[in-house]
Amino acid sequence: MGDDLKKGLFSARLFNNRAIHDLELRRIFAKSWVFIGHETEIPNRGDFVTRNIGEDPFIMVRDDKGRIQVLLNACRHRGAQVCRVQAGNSKAFVCPFHGWSYRNSGDLLGVPVRTQGYAALDFKEWGLFSAPHVESYMGLVFANLDPDAVSFEAYMGDYKWYFDIQFALSEGGMEVLGEPHRWIVDANWKQGAENFCGDSSHTQMTHKSVLETGIIDPVSAGAPKEGTGLHIHDCSGHAISIRQLPGEAPFISYPPEVTQHFKPGRLNQDQFDLAERSLLQNGTLFPNFSFLHIGLSDSPQKPHAGFLTLRVWQPKGPNQMEIWNWILAPVEASPEYKRRAYQVGMSSFSPSGSFEQDDVAVWPSVARTAATIFAEINNMRFNYQMGLGDMSSSEPIRDWVGPGVANSTNAGEGGLRTFHHTWYERMTNSKLELDHHDH
Template identity: 70%
Template sequence: MKSPVTAAPGAADPDFLLAMGDDLRQGLLPLRVFNNQQIYDAELRRIFARSWVFIGHESELPHPGDYAMRTIGEDPFIFVRGHDGVVRVLLNACRHRGAQVCRTEMGNAKAFTCPFHGWSYRNTGELMGVPVKNEGYRQLDTSKWSLFEAPRVESYCGLVFANLDPAAPSLEESLGDYKWYLDIQFKLSDGGMVVIGEPHRWMVDANWKQGAENFCGDSSHTQMTHRSVLDVGIVDRAAAGSPGKKHGFHVHDCNGYAISIRQVDDTAERFWEYPPEVTQHFNTRRLSEAQLALARRSLVHNGTVFPNFSFLHIGLTDSKDRPAAGYLSVRAWQPRGPGRTEIWNWIMVPKEASEEYKRRAYQVGMSSFGPSGSFEQDDVAVWPGVARSAATVFAEINNVKLNYQMGLGDMGTATPVTGWEGPGVAVQSNAGEGGLRTFHKTWYARMTGQELSAVEAEVGHG
């Protein structure tokens, strides 16, 4: 998965990238990485073409022939369950002249027919029909002209990922120890988590890395960016997290990933505010005692699997007069340019939940972190300013650097938790950016082929 740094056409300046190593060791990040065409072009090739990219959840394709249009980077693919029951990720491009064979966002189909010249393909990708074949393609071997498909497609807990690099390590190997935290989110109930409805999508004038890093543990922005949500009581301040309070943990350097956790004391049971009708289905056999204990006390979990898959497990309400409802939101930060991102957001709940509760959780999820949600509108009002700053000539010619030093070394007062039963480095503080630094260290490694695994050890804890 590593590649040498070369000055290929459209690639980022290799000297600039390599020099970033010293910056990251100090908790600094060049501003231009959030809006630069050369860097973005290199990301599509070095990161999105070589990483496990989230495609969707198996519950979105319950029946043979079910499909949905998805992307890897900016490349269009068809996420489909074939008539043989196998889930595939097919390049949405006809083998004849390259036109897209699927132009409907989702549905069920036995075949896909190109609107240009009528070549048709089974939902497994095989070419099945060519107009005027006897007159114009008598010697055509149709078995050699199937739709291209992603060479690696694997799933974990129903989450389907694809990798365009046939030599990439397996998905489970890539996730590594971080599976410990994913299992808490996705293996909690007997039937696992299922998607409710279609993913919501909206465009933001921001770089894809901004949302991905935010979900790694930017707890300190809540008190400022989301102040209005706290003031009206949609979420209590303890659940939201505030710097200096001892109810939160940041876990970083876990196979290159990070997670932020907020919880209550050891004696309370919260389970993200799921009601008893849901928690009765939680399966203690699928989790260790340590995992279950953490889940039992949890108010919020949010994390990112590099590059662009994030999750938010939380309990919220849409009114002070109604009880909170727990739900799991998963999202993909889809790159659509150096300064533009399409956010995809799915709402999930335990499979065993009643239809009434699923409707309630969906409503709460959309009202909080949907495209017009109370939290979401706050974030997307702030993020574009970062991308605008990153695109300035001043930032480029002066190599402006951002401060990612919160909680780093002597900057912070908290130390790594001893005896933490999960993997990674856990710090009991919300006043830190160790998770964000982890994200950018992983980004640096994928972009340059140079590991920075010793960053935190060299300069102190995060």
């Protein structure tokens, strides 16, 4: 498999295989930093939401001391689920099976008939299991189940340079608008994660309808063109794709009333200038956290509005995922603009969104193909060679201001290859040594 990856080939069976999926849960999701939610979803003490890491159920809760806890949603007595709603506020979680109760910190609070049946029970040893590492970064809450995990910033590595642009562009940061939407798609979780690494060439075909109706700027989603598209890959195992207008300042279609609050601040001037030139930026922090910073419209008669959408590609078996989608806007934006940004975001990226309907019509067929007997007989491998080595007509940008390998054309799949290289290294615990420079 490693030799195939060096050539830009990826086995079809990896998109629908139970044994491989089970290994992913153990070697990737149990050892990576996984997005749980945003701090603004639980602003008050006792607020909670239920989320997943891999396929394991967790409760993200702000305890009575204001700390954010990520607790396994399973009673220590017999394993029953202690929280059975998606969100709420509570000082305690009570198991519906035998009545064991837990504080919102996870500490064991009470056990029925304790003096008769559990007189010697040590309450300190029987609290809910909690994620060993939980970090909040610019309001984003990530957790890692590996006791030996590196810090979240170390996990991001050089990718932090691009990650910060999305969340620190506005002086006050970004605010979640409404609750996250979620929906089931009969496709492998890797389909969405790799797509946001820079699959620019699918837009003009899969999303042809939104181009024809004027929902998206033609430059943003048109055919790959030298100078307007950037693919940055091999950036600490993560990747990003950027569309820009050199010599212009579209600022992701945010209007002046919003961009007046954009300052370098926590960003350096190169980061700020790149954001100013950008029409959109989309990327994936391995394994399953993606973002898209873009300006769109819900009507050809209305101007574009910028917004940030966050994605989690939640695995639910080898051939099914649940997509979680958040819409964000700068804190300083007016209530009217936030409503507009939310409407535009939901009209494009939601269960009924124009872009979403296109993608979910295509992705399930990949998982179906991966499970076919004839694909197995023919050792079918998918082609990720676009822009690789001699396939590319351009060289990486030598004086690129940011980290990673940057190409001045988005006619490539370097970001997707980066995703699968990282996947291979995490699955095999071995470094993939490339024989040539990946354009």
